[in-house]
Amino acid sequence: MNHPCTSQIFTRLGAATLLVCLLAACGRGGDDAGPRGGGEVVMQVETLRIAAQPFEEKLTATGSLQADEEVMLRPERSGIIEAIHFTEGEQVEEGRVLVKLRGEDLQAQVERMEAQLQLAQREGDRQETLAQRQAISRSEVDQAKSSVAVARAEVDLAKAELAKTEVRAPFSGVVGLRSVSVGGFVTPTTDIASFRRLDPLKLELNVPERYGRFIRPELRVEFSVAGTDQVFTGTVYALEPGIDEVSRTVRLRARVANPEGKLTPGAFVEAQLVLDRIEDAIIIPSLAVVPGLKEETVFVAKDGKAEVRKVTTGIRTADAVLIEEGLRPGDEIITSSILQLRAGARIAPAGARGDAPVAAPSPPAS
Template sequence: MPKSLLIGLCLLGAIFAGLLTWRLWPAPAESANSPSSGPSEAPALPVFTQRIDPTPLRERVFSTGTIRAAEEVELQSEISGRVVEIAFTEGTTVEKGAVLVRLDDAELRAQLSRTTVELDLARSREERQARLLEQRGTSQEAYDASLNEVRVLEAERELLRARLTKTEIRAPFAGRIGLRFVSPGTILSPGNTIATLQSLDQVKVDFSVSERHLNRIRTGIPVTFTTPGVSDQFEGEVIAIEPRIDAATRTLLLRAAVDNPRGLLLPGAFARIELSLEEISDALLVPTTALLPGLSTNTLYVVEDGRAAARRVRTGVRTDREIQIIEGLEPGEVVITSGVQQMRSGLRVEPRDREDTEAPAGAGDPST
């Protein structure tokens, strides 16, 4: 075969092989950094949101306390003596001034009779001495002695009368008398308890609140409370404030008064108390899950043009589930209430309703 023909055939084969390779080789992929394709953006993060509108807020403080009688006293004798009569029935109501117990007064009455006779004789001597003094038949000193004797006996008689009144133990106020601890014939000494007497038409409730509420506490604030064993809810108002803070507990002691016409409230009972401090007609309340607390400031996120925007806020009244925003939030703004720990300003968000059955992806537990 001629040499020139061989060379031509080799060139033709090389051209054919090149064309075949070009047709079968896959086209190169477009570079992700090609100028024709812009930078990719992360998808919007689903979040729970809530529109914040002004709403009435009643600031409440919860506490526990003890019910006390409006008036309460332990009935005791001021003098020693033997009980001769018990004039009350346990557990009944007595009127003010009613005689409850009588002590033996025979000895005192005898002393009073003797003193009365001695006083009459002393007055007669004083009158004779006065006439003699006018006639210069006696000295001024003798007359003064007779006059002093009259005055001493008068004082002794009044003392005996006062001791006689103490042999009758009377009710100092109207109320319900409790169980008695004496019997007829008992020898009473001062300090021995006969029974207790309590006025229960109105009762008092003593309870404490934190010292941080001091500047908002005043008399007349309404109080509601319940007590175990009674289904009713009772209402009253603060009537007195202890003028000092308890240094041990840092609390302020308050006293409320409550009407008790049916006698359902008994002294010593436990009370669960709700104290209404302040009524705010246009408070901005956000869920506590929306707030991101910090060392010196609190932050929450609002939705602006589909993106999260951080707001530094000042808080006020806190309830079980909500907290008042005093500064940093405007009425009508939409607050992000889930996933705030992972939130940052500028992040695209997709608002979701809480009624959705599926929680937003990546938002975490919306209730925390």
């Protein structure tokens, strides 16, 4: 007869054995349910469809505005100021008399020389008549003509001295603040007032010598001045043929229209020179470019896979890069998970950014 305890032990062992077998069977069944050989992972990536956009390569530089023409008004001779014919800050036309010096003595000298000229001319006419009658020699006629020429030259000289009593506008421009008064004595070194042509103006800039080869006449310049957000434009018309040995810069000048007088000579300027313009540039985020030892590449989404595309890059910043070769408008580049991708990897675009343009790279600073 079996002992009851022994019967319970065998019953429990049988149950445990059955449980182990069931677990083993479940484990085998799970292995058989999975894909044999492993499945290929599909990676979710962000993409950007390339759209061509205008792009201007610019160089940032600083400089200052200058008057197109600028002189200090001074008399040509010493004398006492008789009259002042301008208002400070007035726009005047070329040739206008601005200051008149006393010149009664010079006026009298002109009149005396003109009288002597008339006398010499009458004598010359008389000598010519006598010569036609063969009453005098030809040499006497020549002497009379010479006297007329000398008298005429003395008249011209006297008039020239009289003209020096007038200070005239050398060109159309604006008169500055005067430093003299009526009745004051002046000399050729006395400053009367500054005189400037304010339309157009000159913009003088200095750019690093490494950019000198890109600077040429007709280059467009964009700039702003303190106190206004308005952007002004100008055109390069000349540059210094040499490089400054101290600053290692090239000096250039641009001409700027100033019809409304908003710009003032001497103003500090922050300018950008448009070195080049591309109407259909391809600009992509810098993070989409994979650097290499010999070449740079970009991943392009094509037919659900990542395709490696070799590219040639141009100007770039931390945010954007200009693509010179390797991509075309309409290409869809991958902009995320770049380090995890490989050629031919299966991808699924998530959050594609359509044809949104990318901000152009910032211009290099001088």
